[in-house]
Amino acid sequence: MIPNGQILFIGGKLGNEHQSMKSLLTYDSNKDTWQITNTVGAAPQERTKHTAVSTSDGRVILFGGIINNAPALPQLAVLDTSKAPYQWVTLTEEDPIGAFSEHTAVMANNYMIFAFGKNESETKELKSNNKDIYKLNISDPLKYKWSLLASFEGKPTSTTSSNSSSSASTPIQTDVSVGNSSFSKNFELKARWVVTIVVVIVALICISIFAVYRTRQYRNKNRVKNTYQHKLSSNDELDKNYI
Numbered sequence: 001m002i003p004n005g006q007i008l009f010i011g012g013k014l015g016n017e018h019q020s021m022k023s024l025l026t027y028d029s030n031k032d033t034w035q036i037t038n039t040v041g042a043a044p045q046e047r048t049k050h051t052a053v054s055t056s057d058g059r060v061i062l063f064g065g066i067i068n069n070a071p072a073l074p075q076l077a078v079l080d081t082s083k084a085p086y087q088w089v090t091l092t093e094e095d096p097i098g099a100f101s102e103h104t105a106v107m108a109n110n111y112m113i114f115a116f117g118k119n120e121s122e123t124k125e126l127k128s129n130n131k132d133i134y135k136l137n138i139s140d141p142l143k144y145k146w147s148l149l150a151s152f153e154g155k156p157t158s159t160t161s162s163n164s165s166s167s168a169s170t171p172i173q174t175d176v177s178v179g180n181s182s183f184s185k186n187f188e189l190k191a192r193w194v195v196t197i198v199v200v201i202v203a204l205i206c207i208s209i210f211a212v213y214r215t216r217q218y219r220n221k222n223r224v225k226n227t228y229q230h231k232l233s234s235n236d237e238l239d240k241n242y243i
Contacts, residue, residue, distance in 0.1 A: 001054065002060065003058050005030040006037075008079075009024060010052045011048060011065060012048055013048055018048070021043040022038065022039055022043045024038075024086075025037075039079065039085060039087065041088035041089060041090075042088055044073070045067055045073050045074075046072070047064075048066060048067070050062060050064045050065025050066075051065075051103060051104065054081075055107060055138065059078055059079070059080055061136070061138065062076070063076050063103075063105060064100040064103055064117065071099035075099050075100070078091055091143065091144055092142060092143040092144070093144055093145075093146070094146065095147065097146050098119060098121035099120035100118060100120055101117055101118050102116070102117045103118075104116050104117070110137060111137060113133065113149065114134045116129070117129070132151045133148075133149045133151075134149055
């Protein structure tokens with residue numbers, strides 16, 4: 001949903017037909033009405049399996065997707081809904097990460113966080129699932145910059161970017177060794193505390209059981225002693241009566 005309360009349906013298919021990027025199906029949540037919204041500017045290719053997220057200032061960031069099993073171009077496009085009519089704008093993309101589909105994207109302040117999906121830059125036989133998380137800095141409306149936020153597999157680092165928008169470049173991999181070391185130390189410390197607490201609890205339970213056992217043993221001993229003394233007293237009474 002964009003700031004004016006409209007929900008734009010961008011891309012996708014209706015049956016077997018790709019939906020145009022020049023005319024968008026729009027739902028107005030304020031008026032509860034549907035309409036077709038025409039756009040101006042150089043519209044990107046139709047596509048499926050892409051993402052479209054909105055910003056607080058009315059931009060809609062389109063990323064990824066495929067058309068006829070090939071990457072849709074350009075992979076990154078922006079629709080400016082603060083203008084009337086809505087306009088597709090031309091932007092500069094720094095350190096492009098390649099072509100992707102079936103991924104997810106969310107906005108966090110001036111960053112679009114991108115994760116998961118399939119790498120469409122590879123050949124059909126080598127296509128793989130994306131295991132990295134990237135962020136796209138959108139603070140400059142005309143120049144967007146990609147960078148690696150987190151990596152979950154060990155792969156060579158690279159700072160080389162391609163001139164082609166459809167080829168991947170790998171930003172410098174985040175060094176998480178310090179974080180892993182700190183996590184290990186914290187985990188070890190917590191484990192020690194847990195073991196210590198368990199040992200103390202077990203010791204207290206054992207002491208309690210022993211105390212209960214000794215108390216019952218003492219009571220039973222006194223009960224037997226009292227019974228014996230009572231019998232002796234009874235025998236003495238009988239002897240006196242007999243005499």
